[in-house]
Amino acid sequence: MKTGIVSYGAYIPIYRLKRDEIARAWERGSMGGERAVANYDEDSATMAVEAVIDCLRDSDRQSVDGLYFASTTPPYREKQSASLIALAADLRRQIFTADFADSLRAGTVALRAALDAVKGGSGKRVMVAAADCRLGQPQSDYEQNFGDGAAALLIGDEDVACEIEGSYSHADDILDIWRTETDTFTQSWEDRFILSEGYVRNTREAISSIMEKYSLTPQDITRAVFYAPDPRRHSEMARAMGFDPKTQVQEPMFATVGNTGAAFALMMLVAALEEARAGDRILFANYGDGGDAFILRVTEEIEKIRERRGIKRHLASRMTLPNYEKYLRFRRLIPIQAQAREQANAFPPVAWREREQLISFHGSRCKRCGQTFHPMQRVCIYCGAKDEYEGVRLSDRQGTLYTYTVDNLALSSDPPTIVSKVHLEEGVGGGENEKVGGGKENQNVGVYCLMTDRDPEKVKPDMPVEMTFRKMHDSGGMHTYYWKCRPPREP
Amino acid sequence: MIPGGCIPITGNADRHENHRGLKEMETIKDKVAIIGMGCCKFGENWDKSVDDMIIDAVYEAYEDAGLAREDIQAVWVGTAFSGIGGISVAAPLKLDRIPITRVENFCATGMETIRNASYAIACGAYDIVLCVGFEKLKDTGLAGLPAGYTHPVLGVNVTAPGRWAMGATRYFQAYGIEPQEGRKTLARISVKSHYNGARHPKAHLRREVTIEQVLNAPLIAWPLGLFDCCGNTDGAAAAILTRADMAKSFRDDYVLIKGIGLAIGPGLGKEDASYDYIHLPETEAAAQQAYEQAGITNPRKELDILELHDCFTISELMTLEAIGICPKGKAKEDIDAGTFTLTGELPVNADGGLKSFGHPVGASGLRECYEVYKQIQGKAELPERQLKDVRLGLSHNQGGHPGSLLPIITILGQAG
Numbered sequence: 001m002k003t004g005i006v007s008y009g010a011y012i013p014i015y016r017l018k019r020d021e022i023a024r025a026w027e028r029g030s031m032g033g034e035r036a037v038a039n040y041d042e043d044s045a046t047m048a049v050e051a052v053i054d055c056l057r058d059s060d061r062q063s064v065d066g067l068y069f070a071s072t073t074p075p076y077r078e079k080q081s082a083s084l085i086a087l088a089a090d091l092r093r094q095i096f097t098a099d100f101a102d103s104l105r106a107g108t109v110a111l112r113a114a115l116d117a118v119k120g121g122s123g124k125r126v127m128v129a130a131a132d133c134r135l136g137q138p139q140s141d142y143e144q145n146f147g148d149g150a151a152a153l154l155i156g157d158e159d160v161a162c163e164i165e166g167s168y169s170h171a172d173d174i175l176d177i178w179r180t181e182t183d184t185f186t187q188s189w190e191d192r193f194i195l196s197e198g199y200v201r202n203t204r205e206a207i208s209s210i211m212e213k214y215s216l217t218p219q220d221i222t223r224a225v226f227y228a229p230d231p232r233r234h235s236e237m238a239r240a241m242g243f244d245p246k247t248q249v250q251e252p253m254f255a256t257v258g259n260t261g262a263a264f265a266l267m268m269l270v271a272a273l274e275e276a277r278a279g280d281r282i283l284f285a286n287y288g289d290g291g292d293a294f295i296l297r298v299t300e301e302i303e304k305i306r307e308r309r310g311i312k313r314h315l316a317s318r319m320t321l322p323n324y325e326k327y328l329r330f331r332r333l334i335p336i337q338a339q340a341r342e343q344a345n346a347f348p349p350v351a352w353r354e355r356e357q358l359i360s361f362h363g364s365r366c367k368r369c370g371q372t373f374h375p376m377q378r379v380c381i382y383c384g385a386k387d388e389y390e391g392v393r394l395s396d397r398q399g400t401l402y403t404y405t406v407d408n409l410a411l412s413s414d415p416p417t418i419v420s421k422v423h424l425e426e427g428v429g430g431g432e433n434e435k436v437g438g439g440k441e442n443q444n445v446g447v448y449c450l451m452t453d454r455d456p457e458k459v460k461p462d463m464p465v466e467m468t469f470r471k472m473h474d475s476g477g478m479h480t481y482y483w484k485c486r487p488p489r490e491p
Numbered sequence: 492m493i494p495g496g497c498i499p500i501t502g503n504a505d506r507h508e509n510h511r512g513l514k515e516m517e518t519i520k521d522k523v524a525i526i527g528m529g530c531c532k533f534g535e536n537w538d539k540s541v542d543d544m545i546i547d548a549v550y551e552a553y554e555d556a557g558l559a560r561e562d563i564q565a566v567w568v569g570t571a572f573s574g575i576g577g578i579s580v581a582a583p584l585k586l587d588r589i590p591i592t593r594v595e596n597f598c599a600t601g602m603e604t605i606r607n608a609s610y611a612i613a614c615g616a617y618d619i620v621l622c623v624g625f626e627k628l629k630d631t632g633l634a635g636l637p638a639g640y641t642h643p644v645l646g647v648n649v650t651a652p653g654r655w656a657m658g659a660t661r662y663f664q665a666y667g668i669e670p671q672e673g674r675k676t677l678a679r680i681s682v683k684s685h686y687n688g689a690r691h692p693k694a695h696l697r698r699e700v701t702i703e704q705v706l707n708a709p710l711i712a713w714p715l716g717l718f719d720c721c722g723n724t725d726g727a728a729a730a731i732l733t734r735a736d737m738a739k740s741f742r743d744d745y746v747l748i749k750g751i752g753l754a755i756g757p758g759l760g761k762e763d764a765s766y767d768y769i770h771l772p773e774t775e776a777a778a779q780q781a782y783e784q785a786g787i788t789n790p791r792k793e794l795d796i797l798e799l800h801d802c803f804t805i806s807e808l809m810t811l812e813a814i815g816i817c818p819k820g821k822a823k824e825d826i827d828a829g830t831f832t833l834t835g836e837l838p839v840n841a842d843g844g845l846k847s848f849g850h851p852v853g854a855s856g857l858r859e860c861y862e863v864y865k866q867i868q869g870k871a872e873l874p875e876r877q878l879k880d881v882r883l884g885l886s887h888n889q890g891g892h893p894g895s896l897l898p899i900i901t902i903l904g905q906a907g
Contacts, residue, residue: 375762404657
């Protein structure tokens with residue numbers, strides 16, 4: 001039985017910052033190109049939700065048996081993120097979830113664990129979501145080099161689009177890059193040492209070991225997908241391993257996205273799968289405290305999962321972050337003036353009690369009249385039925401902006417605040433009672449929310465919008481999440 | 492289903508019959524009289540405490556009614572943020588061992604004191620009742636109102652101007668009004684109110700403005716600018732109510748309560764996709780109640796003055812349509828034509844409204860009655876403000892925003 005990738009998805013935040021702009025701020029050299037920057041209301045968990053939903057675009061979400069989240073920047077040091085991602089992606093409650101953290105290799109470690117889970121029979125379909133939002137010290141090379149993004153791979157043993165034929169791993173302990181429990185920024189030892197004894201030695205070892213294990217030569221590989229810390233090291237590795245950079249090597253997105261840490265190799269793999277054809281053999285290798293490598297074989301099923309935003313369409317949908325200062329503001333790297341408004345508060349019991357409507361973004365569909373409402377109502381506003389409702393997912397519905405305001409008074413890290421009334425599309429019928437709703441066109445579902453990833457100048461009544469999972473605020477030392485609307489990310 | 496997240500109602504008569512055959516509610520008309528009112532100077536009252544403002548307003552009302560502290564049998568007090576309980580007024584006024592109730596109904600808190608006190612008088616429980624409303628907003632240091640209780644997730648980043656601005660955005664879109672053209676009409680409301688407020692000695696903002704100034708002011712919540720929003724203000728106001736049959740023993744020019752309407756719905760219009768953001772269904776219902784009680788069938792003809800709750804200019808515009816003064820979608824024409832100016836066909840907010848008086852929450856509803864009361868008596872402070880032949884007036888106080896409103900409408904009429 002084949003085991004491997006059943007579906008893929010990815011996410012790249014809409015904002016891109018030109019490296020020339022970072023260089024301008026610090027009066028130093030630019031690495032050129034641009035890097036992806038998570039919006040002020042995004043973090044690794046919200047980006048992972050985006051990638052997971054992209055990956056599950058035409059799948060039954062109930063079919064997922066487990067979710068592994070890989071990141072070196074989970075929102076909490078103590079508290080799982082996979083459970084939040086699973087809830088926001090509206091997966092079922094009876095699944096196993098785990099966070100894989102601390103290493104740049106976390107994404108492929110999670111992939112291997114998912115593979116083992118499916119092979120071992122503990123789950124039929126296991127989601128691997130990797131996301132990172134690492135901070136390079138201001139003025140450092142890492143600040144220019146890093147980027148933010150996420151990838152998701154659904155691992156299973158039915159409808160396999162890309163079989164994982166073999167794997168190899170080794171562990172290595174080296175202090176090349178790190179963050180201690182109190183570090184905000186990624187630390188590193190001197191370049192010559194960390195590259196030659198860290199990245200280069202380990203990656204070569206992983207690639208050559210797996211090639212040897214499965215008796216492969218570079219000519220057997222259609223596409224080589226592997227992590228590298230920077231573009232120069234990437235092309236050097238390709239040459240050293242005998243791959244033709246023009247025809248065999250997956251483009252590493254340094255000029256467009258940047259090094260997305262634990263998500264980087266997986267994002268490159270998604271980009272490779274977008275172009276892959278049945279029969280292609282892919283070498284996939286990752287680095288971080290050792291090395292992981294995989295041999296993959298693309299199947300006919302790949303053609304059935306093309307409808308993804310993935311890398312290509314997320315890359316094409318972009319907005320330029322106008323200046324470096326805004327990046328500092330987004331990442332809260334400079335103290336800002338307190339505004340003369342009352343701060344929002346966090347109340348864990350409210351967030352917990354209302355998790356179905358706030359995180360899974362369900363509305364209540366009245367079983368009697370068929371109308372759906374958000375936030376969920378025990379007593380139907382349309383027909384008065386009490387406690388006759390079921391939760392229905394609203395997060396994947398398309399909508400239009402019914403009305404809005406550009407609010408300069410509201411608190412925000414990215415003013416002005418666009419407060420929106422969205423009408424989400426609703427299907428026909430659904431009610432048991434023919435007279436009140438069944439068989440007739442139902443009312444759209446209204447949502448009162450904020451708009452993100454937008455150009456305030458381009459917001460107009462009746463424009464199309466879609467929903468996205470975001471962070472509302474960080475008050476009280478806690479992250480409070482909810483859904484916002486945004487102009488569709490389709491270019 | 493009707494727009495606005497409101498349960499369908501087909502008029503008051505039907506509703507009363509629906510409730511197990513209960514008969515039509517008795518009207519409050521001509522049962523209760525106002526015999527004294529007071530209003531302190533509204534503004535940034537840095538040198539006055541809540542107690543100082545309460546004393547200023549209540550002692551003016553005592554004097555106006557020719558009464559003293561000992562005559563007060565019961566009190567209804569309204570404040571949203573600046574005090575709790577009846578002691579908030581008993582302490583400064585030294586009221587002693589009488590029933591005092593604090594009420595709160597969002598920004599309609601002030602008029603809620605009159606509504607409650609009126610029914611207490613009408614049922615014969617008391618002969619003389621004091622109503623007091625107050626708010627001290629400037630001491631908070633906040634821009635805008637305090638948040639009060641808001642949902643920690645769903646209530647984040649919503650402001651009062653933002654919520655009304657969403658009404659303006661959709662109103663313009665629905666009626667095909669270019670936003671800049673719509674803003675100009677709203678500016679005319681602001682210019683009119685500033686003109687009126689400049690002539691009222693107790694107003695907070697006493698400066699005339701031009702349309703250009705209004706349009707060029709900083710944007711608060713598009714399409715509303717600074718001058719579309721009322722100020723953050725300190726203030727207090729008071730009223731003394733008695734039985735209508737006793738009123739003449741206090742004064743000849745007492746003012747009668749002709750009708751009071753209060754209509755509150757589920758308030759889910761901001762979420763309900765069936766709400767169109769151009770109607771104010773709760774206000775329509777409150778006006779219907781008040782008109783029925785007062786026997787008003789043609790409000791535009793019969794009313795001589797309107798005090799509307801213009802927390803934002805768009806609120807005044809939408810309310811004009813909701814209370815039946817202008818046909819739906821036509822308020823702009825009347826506003827542009829100057830119908831509601833001091834010398835127009837039907838003056839609106841002759842005292843300058845919230846635009847000039849600001850919005851000390853608990854005080855506003857009483858202040859909105861104060862102007863109609865004074866105009867009916869012919870006692871507007873300056874002759875240039877005094878309207879001719881004011882017999883019947885409407886005071887409107889409201890909390891909330893389009894889709895979630897708490898409007899109270901009180902009709903006041905001349906004695907006799």
